[in-house]
Amino acid sequence: MRTRLPVKLLAVTVVVAWAWGRGAPATAQVRTTALRQPGAGGPRIVLNEQFRVGSADGANDAFARVVDVVFDGRGRIVIADDLNHQLSVFDASGRFLRRVGRQGAGPGEFQTPWVLAVDRRDSLFVWDAGQGRVSVFDPEYRFVRDFGVRPQWLVTSLRFLPDGRLLVAAYGRNEPGVLHLVERDGRVVRTYGPSFRSQQLGGFEASLLGGSIALGEQTLAYSNKSPYQLEFYDAAGNLRSRCTGDPGWTTPVTAVVRRTAQAQQLQWNRYVHASRILYVGGGRFLNVVVDPVANRRTLDLVTSDCRLLRRTVLPVPLTPTDRSGSRLVAVQNLEYPQVIVYDMRITP
Amino acid sequence: MRGMLTLAAVVGAAVIFMPAKALGQQQAVPAPKCNWSCLCNDAGCACSNSQGGTGLSCEITGSGCLVKACPTQQAAPGVILALDGSVVELDQIAPRLVAAGTPLLASQPAAFPLSAWEYAGEGFSVVRNCRGVVIAQSYTPERAAAIRAESRRLVL
Numbered sequence: 001m002r003t004r005l006p007v008k009l010l011a012v013t014v015v016v017a018w019a020w021g022r023g024a025p026a027t028a029q030v031r032t033t034a035l036r037q038p039g040a041g042g043p044r045i046v047l048n049e050q051f052r053v054g055s056a057d058g059a060n061d062a063f064a065r066v067v068d069v070v071f072d073g074r075g076r077i078v079i080a081d082d083l084n085h086q087l088s089v090f091d092a093s094g095r096f097l098r099r100v101g102r103q104g105a106g107p108g109e110f111q112t113p114w115v116l117a118v119d120r121r122d123s124l125f126v127w128d129a130g131q132g133r134v135s136v137f138d139p140e141y142r143f144v145r146d147f148g149v150r151p152q153w154l155v156t157s158l159r160f161l162p163d164g165r166l167l168v169a170a171y172g173r174n175e176p177g178v179l180h181l182v183e184r185d186g187r188v189v190r191t192y193g194p195s196f197r198s199q200q201l202g203g204f205e206a207s208l209l210g211g212s213i214a215l216g217e218q219t220l221a222y223s224n225k226s227p228y229q230l231e232f233y234d235a236a237g238n239l240r241s242r243c244t245g246d247p248g249w250t251t252p253v254t255a256v257v258r259r260t261a262q263a264q265q266l267q268w269n270r271y272v273h274a275s276r277i278l279y280v281g282g283g284r285f286l287n288v289v290v291d292p293v294a295n296r297r298t299l300d301l302v303t304s305d306c307r308l309l310r311r312t313v314l315p316v317p318l319t320p321t322d323r324s325g326s327r328l329v330a331v332q333n334l335e336y337p338q339v340i341v342y343d344m345r346i347t348p
Numbered sequence: 349m350r351g352m353l354t355l356a357a358v359v360g361a362a363v364i365f366m367p368a369k370a371l372g373q374q375q376a377v378p379a380p381k382c383n384w385s386c387l388c389n390d391a392g393c394a395c396s397n398s399q400g401g402t403g404l405s406c407e408i409t410g411s412g413c414l415v416k417a418c419p420t421q422q423a424a425p426g427v428i429l430a431l432d433g434s435v436v437e438l439d440q441i442a443p444r445l446v447a448a449g450t451p452l453l454a455s456q457p458a459a460f461p462l463s464a465w466e467y468a469g470e471g472f473s474v475v476r477n478c479r480g481v482v483i484a485q486s487y488t489p490e491r492a493a494a495i496r497a498e499s500r501r502l503v504l
Binding site (some may be wrong): 036044045046047048049052297299310312314315316317332335338340342 | 351487488489491492495496498499500501503504
């Protein structure tokens with residue numbers, strides 16, 4: 001019996017991997033549903049801090065700005081610090097391991113490391129916003145190769161599918177969608193997901209588009225920055241449900257940018273938007289909405305059938321970025337940036 | 349046959365002595381120069397470029413607009429406008445608004461004096477641009493310590 005479990009797991013993995021890569025996205029109309037408000041009670045999220053890293057002047061953890069944090073399969077934590085043009089890696093207990101990269105345009109060097117993703121074998125992929133390329137590192141963080149992505153892409157999220165291919169959330173002018181299935185060498189297999197009439201949007205307006213993706217067991221969730229909208233796809237890329245949030249919950253893009261004779265003016269400090277979606281198990285997703293005006297984050301626990309299980313305003317500044325098993329990692333920027341690893345429980 | 353050769357010679361000579369401008373389709377067209385410009389008003393600052401870009405190379409700091417030379421030359425320190433054009437959360441920019449290089453100023457930026465941190469109450473400090481708009485926010489060590497303590501266990 002004990003020997004059959006790995007076989008079963010392998011079989012499930014193969015089936016899931018096969019399913020994720022199959023078929024073309026369906027174009028059938030999917031009904032849009034408003035997120036149903038949570039009733040009384042509902043599940044609660046309990047976060048207990050395990051450790052945190054980050055200090056004002058430490059030799060290894062004085063981050064300038066943390067823009068992304070991910071776990072790998074060994075529990076290590078990879079932190080992207082774009083203003084220091086490098087990554088920092090800590091072990092599962094918070095001990096500093098090493099830095100990765102430095103400022104430059106050479107192999108393994110970064111200008112602006114912005115989005116991270118780790119595959120099932122712990123290879124690390126880093127999208128460099130300043131150079132429009134993805135750098136690949138092996139599990140020991142040795143540089144392996146890099147590849148370019150479409151130069152017009154503004155990548156907002158990277159996730160690996162079970163078959164090893166990349167799913168990229170990126171807005172690009174004239175692209176038919178914001179979700180891109182990409183081979184590991186950067187070749188685009190197909191593009192789908194919501195599209196925007198970019199002809200009517202220019203400059204900053206267009207750059208505010210895009211969103212975040214999360215993978216559940218059999219579901220891909222895409223969270224649009226603004227307006228608040230969630231789309232759920234099955235393993236073959238077929239749209240299964242679309243959920244909209246409260247009207248006015250996020251700031252419309254057209255209200256963030258105002259055109260003048262001289263330039264487009266970004267009213268950045270008024271932009272309430274969804275910043276990240278995470279899968280937290282049990283068919284539930286955590287959608288994080290940032291309100292820079294009130295310096296507030298709201299967490300929505302949602303399901304793919306548009307049920308809003310709980311809506312919580314975080315009592316402290318904190319932005320969750322990744323989850324692995326029962327661990328959740330979040331960024332807290334006070335007088336200096338810190339990365340906090342929590343043990344996470346969701347009560348019934 | 350001779351007529352054809354004559355015609356070819358005439359056409360060839362015409363091409364050789366034709367002004368380069370008239371051969372535009374055959375020659376490499378120089379890329380348009382990318383010019384960045386800034387605008388600041390009561391609501392903040394923004395940048396645009398002559399190529400209709402997305403703001404990737406634009407940075408805005410507490411002193412007003414700073415603009416990178418095209419296409420990717422680094423010019424400035426703390427970034428407030430995120431590289432994807434989205435908003436950088438206020439608490440993500442608090443600590444390090446320290447210049448680390450000589451910025452390339454836009455051709456016609458608003459002449460902002462460097463703003464100072466000001467205490468806003470309850471342990472918060474802010475930086476405003478000269479129009480009074482809060483563009484960065486920070487915390488006193490005491491307030492930060494209190495937030496850290498509150499963050500150790502969260503029931504949401």
